[in-house]
Amino acid sequence: MDEEYPQGRCMICNYSRVQEDVDHESTYDHKFNFRLWEWKHYKKALVKNRHGICLEIKHLGCGQSPCTYEENVNKGLCAITVHPNQYENHRHQLIFDCLIKNSSKNEIYITDIYLVHPTNLFQICEGIVSTGGYIKLETGAQYKFQVKYAKNPLNIGSIQNPVCINFQSNADPNANKQKSHEDQFTIARNLYVKITEYTEEAISTERSPFSNEDWETNSEEIKVVPPTQRLKYVNKYPIPDDYVLPLKFGLRLASGLNHQLIHTIQQLRNLMQPNHVTLHNYRMYFHILLWLEEMGEILMLKRYNMSNVLLTVKSDILELEVPGLAEKRPSLIAGDMIDIRLHGDHTCYRGVIKKINDKTIEIGYIHEHLINYVKSDPKTEMDVRFVLGRLNLERQHEGIDRTFLSGMVPYLFPTNNICRPNTIRHLPDADYINQTILTNQEQKKAVSSILYNSSGNVPYIVFGPPGTGKTVTIVEAILQLKRKTDKKILVCAPANAACNMIASKLMVHCNRSELIRVHSETQDMQSIDRYLRDYSNIEAGIFIKTSAGKLNTYRIVITTLVLVGRYVNDYKPDVVFVDEAAQASEPECSIAIGFLKNSKKQLILAGDPKQLGPNCCSNVAERYGYGKSLLERLMEFDIYQPQNPNYPYYITMLKLNFRCHPLILEIPNKLFYEGHLIASSTAALNDPVGQYFVFNKNLKKKKTIGGRAIEFFSVISKEKREGRSPSYFNPAEVEIVMKYVHGLLTSRFDVQQSDIGIVTPYIRQVHKIKYKLKDANYEEIEVGTTETFQGREKRIIIISCVRAQDSLLKFDREYNLGFVRNSKRFNVALTRAMSKLIVIGCPSVLCNDSKWLEYIELSEENEAYFGAPFIRRTTEVKEQISRRIGNIQLIDSQFRHQQNIS
Incomplete structure (x- = not known):
């Protein structure tokens, strides 16, 4: 089984095989995912015309408002891009005009025409081949049918669905019940619809300067000219030489390692037994853990070594542009060091990063020889490597020892035999400085417990x-x-x-x-x-x-x-x-x-x-x-658990939430706080913006009654990456964010720009939204990642989830939600809002995470779901997709010849 499932995983499903499930291949999920895998693997050949059959697809446009139609022959993609106003002029439907031509010497039979995904957004009309029926095409004959995309109200975003035509050659399908697979074939096209107001910017293809290479196999071959100012710390806790390779290996034993290396790895692993910190291994455990973290930071920084870059001089400071800096790739802090050399030289000059800007770093304490050289020839290309500043690590090592x-x-490992709680005394009400605490029993208890040291030691x-x-x-x-x-x-x-x-x-x-x-x-x-x-x-x-x-x-x-x-x-x-x-x-x-x-x-x-x-x-x-x-x-210790009778001496959980509307708090309270939180903000409860849907279902007319404090706007689209940035952005979601912002600021509820916060997990989306806000003179609206808003609150929060899919046949397992799947980020993002929480995202992606699915379903229950329909992959839908892919003739004689398949 391990050969079939390397490291216990099914390569089709990315399925973690448990011991009991030894027959994973017979499960329904595996069979469905295998069908998707087949489609993905063979579709490149299916989109080609062959056996003398040609499929032509055009957009049946509207004369007064033409759309953009593009066809990518190699990918079999037929794409219509339309502005919302154009979509209205098309009476809320877009038509793909499909023409089948038989230019072969033989008659051909069309045995089926169907869409792979059974969504009602796409419908075949004019010439559907009925079940069990067929259409005969003589030589030179043509057959025409249409596929319509229809959605009213419209939804911003994009979606694609393959259309497949099955053919039989050489014989009447009814007469030849034992049909040869060689006589059957399928031609397919991906039909793509994109409704957008967003003007796409040119995506940079600039070469990345990151080399991910060491300068030399032996770093001692490089002569380092040190900074002009002495470091503020001494390296008392460097990684021991014997530990460098074991830490690089991640303390993993692998074949081919020498005896000494294996011995050292086993020694370190023994010091960390039982693989978590305990009272007995505390000191060495954390020293090793810090060295592991340091090695990770060193290897991370090495990935961002740069070659053939230019620097600029500002007084005695060098400035360097670092792509991806805002995404913390590389993750730098002031005090880290940097080595700079002429490209390929054996002498480098070490400086200290003094300041980190949005796109550049400022380097100080660097020898004047290099500064003068750059001044004299600013076009000289340099190599750069980042050197980890160890001050933070040194202080953590020292903190562990102290x-x-x-x-x-x-x-720090409290058990009942070392815990000696003191009697809980109570501070008189008159002595409280902040009198608002008097109405909050948990806050009062915490203050008294700290003042009188109820937890003892x-x-x-x-x-x-x-x-x-x-x-x-x-x-x-x-x-x-x-x-x-x-x-x-x-x-x-x-x-x-x-x-x-x-x-x-x-x-x-x-x-x-x-x-x-x-x-x-x-x-x-x-x-x-x-x-x-x-x-x-x-x-x-x-x-x-x-x-x-x-x-x-x-x-x-x-x-x-x-x-x-x-x-x-x-x-x-x-x-x-x-x-x-x-x-x-x-x-x-x-x-x-x-x-x-x-x-x-x-x-x-x-x-x-x-x-x-x-x-x-x-x-x-x-x-x-x-x-x-x-x-x-x-x-996690028993003394901090409610079951412990002395629990109140050691911990207080604050329960009155003074920030969120009850509906906003509902899911985080249920998922993370066992329902203990009590929504206590009358301001949020009575804020009219929480009783108002920003847009009704056609995304235009304001609806001033029957609103809720939460909304979900569904966008079926596709995220992108730009140039050298590793971060994602989603243009369709940017559009919707701007619509919501405009709707809020022009509402009758006195919404100010400072009332709105926009949270998104990717820094590139942050920049895209900021650019649009600036263009609309909305610069006072704060935009940031989840980390930016930790500990903060806003009257209104808009979340742009970014990750999306426009293909209805995407593998669920392919969708690594990254930041979006992180439970703690989910909790932080949802609990920043006071009166209004608006989530913009792709439901078919977010539903792969149970927490986001709960938010989507809560929005549906409160009639607060807008935008594209939520196309659920129910058992029935999966069965239909499986059956339709199963009807596709994935391999025919011409395909075998092209792929050299015997």
Whole structure:
């Protein structure tokens, strides 16, 4: 069986064979997928005219409003492209005029004409061959029929469906019941309809500069001229030489490896047993995991080595254009390094990436020899390789060691025998600074539990689902600790945006000697609120490096997890808060945890493990758990489970959602939060925009009654990739996004541009939408990926899913939804909207994921489904497709000759 199904997978179905299903080939799904595979494999020959039979297809147009008709003979594609206004002029139908000519010396019989997919969007008329009947074509005779595409109301997008004609030669089909396969053949064409307002831009075919090649087989042959400024860290945790190859192999054993390599791989795998982190393997496990991640980042960067590129000089800075930068391909951060050399030279100059723009990077600290050379000859072609900056990794390695040495590790694996909860005391209502918390029992409990340290010596968790006031809760807890204790408080988050948000809320209640927000020198000054700058490590408009001694004078210090690693020796906080803890890897979180000591420790983790987690470059590291945050791992322990009678001492789940309309919250609440969330936003519930369908079914007239807070607009189309970009975009969905935006901004419900957020999983779609918005003077509308909107909210969210298919016969298994299939991204995307959530996508693709199918079905239940019909692949439809493909004569004598098949 393993020979038939390599690695336990059926190559037809991409089916993961389980032990019990030893007869997969007899299953219905396999048989159906095999029919699709046959069609895909043989259709190239079927679209050719042969045996003296010619099939001509034209568009039967409308004189006053001609459409665009194109025919690709090699692919057998007959395509009509039409503007919606033209479609109306055609009375909501498009006609393919089909003519069969017999130029052979023999009479030919047409035995069947049919469409492969049974959708009612396409219909054959004028000359349907009835079941069991036939049409005789004498030599020189012709036969005409039509295929109509009809849909009213129209749908923006594209769709294709093959039409097949079966023929029999040499004998009367009724007289010869034992027909020879050699006497039968099929001719097919793909009928393609595209309804669009979008003017397609020319797709760039520019050569990619990425070479994915090492400069030399032995990197020591290259002389490296170092940066002019010394690195800010020492490489204390480099990958050991003996581990480099095993890590490159992903710790996999394979044939052909030498004995020493096999021994080292087995040694590393033994250190990581039982393949997840435990109390006993904690230290070495995470060191190996970090080295795996580092190796993944190194290999990723190597793919983006560039050759024959040009650089420009700005003062003492070199600027380089990097295609795909906005898609994080390559994924670079300020502080990474870059080697530059004359093309093919053996001397390179190393610089430091100081700034990352949308399309270019700025390189500093590079030797003046190279700068002067580029100045003198800007057309000189250079080679570039990216060098991983290890500062973040070094601080994570150090955080793991410090957490281990501080004795904190046992408390990161909490069991009943080490947990000593304190009595839960309650803060008097009059003492709350934010009085709105008084109506929220979960927020009150969390604040009191943190203030009085109910969890004792194990981490306390504030589980904050979307819109439940997590930041409000931890801000109140921090202020209460400042007011009622003398403890020094460290507040960290993985990203600057989260740190800035907390600092902005805290600074209202603190003076400048109590609170400091510590920024990295690489942070963009313009992203910092001008009032927050007064509480920051900024003097005279520049960042200054704050000493650890200075930090000890503040009650509250706020900074990122990586940056706080700068102060490991002397800064001594008593309480550590990690906000957005679900987005940080455990080694990253350990940087802050390492500041706590056995005698005084209180750790609070706030976040939502059901939303986006840590970024992970190495698939192997992710498989071993690098993509799982400490927060998510802790919540799997019994003490954090509701079944534990002491559960309330260790964790609080916030339940009142103050953001979303109940209908918007329905699916995320059911799928991710076991129905515990309570929609509590009266503003969202009463917002008239949530009681209004932006467009009715003809996508033109506004419908002001009977609307819902959710909508789904179906677009059957095809995604594309452009030039050197690896990211997808979908022009048809861009059209619909613009229609929705215009409909919202011209509605009577006072919708402002700032009320609208547009979420899409692909950065290329972000750029396409931004361009269209700018052209329409809608530049205040925010557009971004799911990551951009994490922790954010908008009155109205429009989601463009991008991935689509216009072929009704696409393999389901071929459709790798990528970002769209990710559960956490799904949850984040759907929970950003307050009053209105609009999803634009292809239902026949999205239905392959159960979560998206639930949203589509909820939209249908609420009469909030618009656009192209949802063509479900029911058992009946699959049976019809299988039967129709089964009727196709896939191989005939001429095909055998062309393909050299014996």
